[in-house]
Amino acid sequence: MVSMVVSANKARQRLLRLSEAAEKLQRQAAICVQSGKENDARDLLYQKKKTMQTLEKTKSRIELLDELSTHWSDGCRGLQNAGP
Numbered sequence: 001m002v003s004m005v006v007s008a009n010k011a012r013q014r015l016l017r018l019s020e021a022a023e024k025l026q027r028q029a030a031i032c033v034q035s036g037k038e039n040d041a042r043d044l045l046y047q048k049k050k051t052m053q054t055l056e057k058t059k060s061r062i063e064l065l066d067e068l069s070t071h072w073s074d075g076c077r078g079l080q081n082a083g084p
Contacts, residue, residue: 004072008065011058018055022048 025048032041 004065004069008062008069011062011065015055015058015062018051018058022051022055025051 025044029041029044029048032038032044
């Protein structure tokens with residue numbers, strides 16, 4: 001169970017990094033548009049799209065790990081309450 005919690009925490013850290021990266025890509029794309037570099041902006045927005053897809057997968061992973069952790073804890077409590 002500890003490894004599930006650690007994995008979920010690492011996934012949360014990754015989620016934060018991905019969110020920051022997506023925001024940065026959005027800002028950079030806006031600057032490129034203002035500078036007349038539409039192709040660069042398109043590339044940055046494509047990178048942002050891929051980052052957002054990865055972010056969604058990471059969110060799903062966190063939810064799954066949290067759910068597994070909850071079920072694991074509930075199962076352990078049930079075994080403890082059942083006694084020998």
